[in-house]
Amino acid sequence: MGKYKRLVTLALTSLFILNSGCGYYKSDVAFNQEERKPAIKIVKNNLEITKDKKPEINESNINQVRTNNDSVAEPVKSAVNQELVEFKGNIQHIFFHPLIVYPKMAFDGDYLTQGYNDWFVTVNEFKKIIESLYNKNFVLIDIRDTYEAFEVDGRRMVQDKKLMVPKGKKPMIISIDDLNYYEYMIENGNAHKLIIDGDGVVKTYSVNEKGEKIISDDNDIVPILDKFVEQHPDFSLNGAKGVIALTGYEGVLGYRTNELKSDKFEEEKAEAVKLIEMLKQNGWTFACHGYGHLDAKKIDIKRLIRDTNRWKNEVEPLIGPTPVYIYPFGSTVNYSDAKFKFLMGNGFEIFCGVGPEAITEYKKDCILTDRRPIDGISFHYNSKKLMDLFDCGKVVDKCRPEKY
Numbered sequence: 198m199g200k201y202k203r204l205v206t207l208a209l210t211s212l213f214i215l216n217s218g219c220g221y222y223k224s225d226v227a228f229n230q231e232e233r234k235p236a237i238k239i240v241k242n243n244l245e246i247t248k249d250k251k252p253e254i255n256e257s258n259i260n261q262v263r264t265n266n267d268s269v270a271e272p273v274k275s276a277v278n279q280e281l282v283e284f285k286g287n288i289q290h291i292f293f294h295p296l297i298v299y300p301k302m303a304f305d306g307d308y309l310t311q312g313y314n315d316w317f318v319t320v321n322e323f324k325k326i327i328e329s330l331y332n333k334n335f336v337l338i339d340i341r342d343t344y345e346a347f348e349v350d351g352r353r354m355v356q357d358k359k360l361m362v363p364k365g366k367k368p369m370i371i372s373i374d375d376l377n378y379y380e381y382m383i384e385n386g387n388a389h390k391l392i393i394d395g396d397g398v399v400k401t402y403s404v405n406e407k408g409e410k411i412i413s414d415d416n417d418i419v420p421i422l423d424k425f426v427e428q429h430p431d432f433s434l435n436g437a438k439g440v441i442a443l444t445g446y447e448g449v450l451g452y453r454t455n456e457l458k459s460d461k462f463e464e465e466k467a468e469a470v471k472l473i474e475m476l477k478q479n480g481w482t483f484a485c486h487g488y489g490h491l492d493a494k495k496i497d498i499k500r501l502i503r504d505t506n507r508w509k510n511e512v513e514p515l516i517g518p519t520p521v522y523i524y525p526f527g528s529t530v531n532y533s534d535a536k537f538k539f540l541m542g543n544g545f546e547i548f549c550g551v552g553p554e555a556i557t558e559y560k561k562d563c564i565l566t567d568r569r570p571i572d573g574i575s576f577h578y579n580s581k582k583l584m585d586l587f588d589c590g591k592v593v594d595k596c597r598p599e600k601y
């Protein structure tokens with residue numbers, strides 16, 4: 198890597214991690230509610246969601262129903278015969294970053310240690326969390342199954358959709374932000390990339406503290422959840438797994454598809470595409486996380502347009518169109534803002550921010566939703582609020598720095 202690029206990487210790294218991680222909040226209350234306050238009524242978990250009045254629709258002006266024209270996962274053999282009932286509460290949505298595989302590298306006292314302690318979760322912590330979610334009767338669902346789209350007089354509209362879940366189960370969406378395996382990540386204890394192993398299974402490739410190359414069906418969320426759902430098919434509705442949110446400035450999933458002039462570009466791209474197809478077959482879906490991980494609220498519209506176009510040119514051809522936009526830094530844009538209209542005009546219709554509650558607001562033509570962060574900050578400051586999901590006392594890894 199050239200010196201310049203390394204500097205840029207370091208600068209971006211510092212920007213992400215030290216200023217606000219991939220994050221979003223400095224305290225429990227800051228979040229992004231300031232700008233969303235007029236539109237959203239904060240409701241407690243498992244109460245009725247807030248939504249707009251549905252548009253008047255009659256048979257004659259409906260052209261199209263459902264949004265899931267993308268590949269749909271094969272149903273997992275399982276408790277399929279279980280009775281399905283309509284779920285009427287608030288759909289939970291939590292998110293993670295790529296997991297810390299080698300804590301000694303993440304918590305080595307360098308300038309990124311605090312960022313890792315703030316924004317990341319270890320492999321062991323993640324395993325305990327999904328075990329708890331499973332025991333608490335959550336079931337993974339596809340984010341695209343939370344709404345339906347249709348046209349009214351040529352205008353695309355969306356509305357809440359009746360969600361049927363096995364009796365006693367509570368729907369859960371999991372998303373993973375920045376599963377790009379940035380340079381700083383592979384130097385600080387995350388895996389290096391996802392690969393398809395010879396046996397056709399998606400695994401992680403990583404290099405441990407001793408410099409040994411490791412291929413494993415463990416070590417990050419994708420293989421761990423794939424394996425968990427295989428063992429517990431009733432943890433997933435119709436094989437759904439999670440949403441993978443990708444930027445583009447250092448490629449995707451560990452493949453440097455951003456280096457358009459590299460000799461290896463075609464090879465990297467082909468491998469990434471093959472992997473993405475397999476991930477889709479396995480129940481994973483994808484979201485836009487901006488190209489350069491910019492703060493959509495702060496930048497002007499010209500910069501947002503450039504950034505989005507670059508994502509559409511480099512990342513969308515790999516993953517296909519997606520209706521899901523996951524704001525970098527959780528920094529949301531107002532529904533009335535021209536920037537928001539621009540994003541909607543580019544096919545996005547589910548907009549994910551970050552908040553203390555997983556609230557969802559159905560507008561006439563889009564959906565605004567908040568995801569709950571699962572990371573060191575929430576373990577430290579929000580442990581009580583997380584009790585509906587897991588007990589931090591039983592989850593938090595001893596390998597974390599003693600002093601927060």
Ligand SMILES: [Zn+2]
Nearest residue numbers: 219374375525
């Ligand atoms: Zn991010």
